[in-house]
Amino acid sequence: MIDGVIFDKDGTLFDFRASWGAWAGKAVAILASESGVPTAVLGAAIGYHPETGQFDPDSVVIAGTSDQIAAALAAALPGVDVDALEDRLNRMAAGxxxxPAVDLPHVLGALRARGLRIGLATNDVEVAARAHLEAHGIDGLFDFIAGQDSGHGAKPGPGMCSAFARQQGLDPARVAMVGDSLHDLHAGRAAGMRAVAVLTGIAGADDLAPHADVVLPDIGHLGAWIDGQRAGG
Structure with a gap:
C-alpha cells in the first residue's frame, strides 16, 4: 500500500533540460559579461555547456544545493562574494x-483523488520552490513543501522525506519518494521509503534502476503503478 508520495522538483515535476538549461545559460552569460570570464569557463565550473545547452551527468546543478552551485561558480570568479552570489542566483532561480514534465494539475489532482498525501523535497531553496509551484497553480495540491534551507537538511540525506512522513502521520514504508536522480532515490531509501525513478531528468534508466523499485518514463505513470501496488501487483 502507498499512502503518500513525496516528489523531487527539478527533473521530476519539471523537465530538467528545458527548465534549467535556460536558467544556466542566462546566469553564465550575465556573469561572463560582468567579469570577463569566458562563458565556457563558467559553464565548465557547473558542468554546463553553453554552446549546446546540455548538462554533464554529474553537474552540480542537477542535484546540488544553491550554496554548492554558487561555490562552484565563485571558484572561477576571483574575488566574488560567495554568499552574495548565492543570493543572486536564488533570485534568478525563483523567476x-x-x-512541466506532464500536465501537473491533472496528474497531481488524480493522486490526491486517490486519498494520497503529497509532499515536495527539493535541494532548491524553499522560496524558489514555492514560486515555481505557485506559477503553475499547483502549490495548493501539496501538503508539505521543503527546500534545502527549510531546516531538514538536503538530499541525499533523509531529513525532508522523514519530516514529510512525520508531519503527515505516515508510515515511511507506505510512502514513495519520486525523483530523477540518485540523490532522490538515496534520500527516500534512507528514510525507509519506496524509491521511484523517472526519466525526465539527466540520468538514464541504467543508472537509476539498481536503486529504484521501479523506473517510469514520467510521473504521469505513477498513478497506475500505485494502483498496482494497492492491488498487490
Whole structure:
C-alpha cells in the first residue's frame, strides 16, 4: 500500500533540460559579461555547456544545493562574494521559467483523488520552490513543501522525506519518494521509503534502476503503478 508520495522538483515535476538549461545559460552569460570570464569557463565550473545547452551527468546543478552551485561558480570568479552570489542566483532561480514534465494539475489532482498525501523535497531553496509551484497553480495540491534551507537538511540525506512522513502521520514504508536522480532515490531509501525513478531528468534508466523499485518514463505513470501496488501487483 502507498499512502503518500513525496516528489523531487527539478527533473521530476519539471523537465530538467528545458527548465534549467535556460536558467544556466542566462546566469553564465550575465556573469561572463560582468567579469570577463569566458562563458565556457563558467559553464565548465557547473558542468554546463553553453554552446549546446546540455548538462554533464554529474553537474552540480542537477542535484546540488544553491550554496554548492554558487561555490562552484565563485571558484572561477576571483574575488566574488560567495554568499552574495548565492543570493543572486536564488533570485534568478525563483523567476526561472519551469516547463512541466506532464500536465501537473491533472496528474497531481488524480493522486490526491486517490486519498494520497503529497509532499515536495527539493535541494532548491524553499522560496524558489514555492514560486515555481505557485506559477503553475499547483502549490495548493501539496501538503508539505521543503527546500534545502527549510531546516531538514538536503538530499541525499533523509531529513525532508522523514519530516514529510512525520508531519503527515505516515508510515515511511507506505510512502514513495519520486525523483530523477540518485540523490532522490538515496534520500527516500534512507528514510525507509519506496524509491521511484523517472526519466525526465539527466540520468538514464541504467543508472537509476539498481536503486529504484521501479523506473517510469514520467510521473504521469505513477498513478497506475500505485494502483498496482494497492492491488498487490
Amino acid at each position: 526561472a521559467p519551469m516547463l
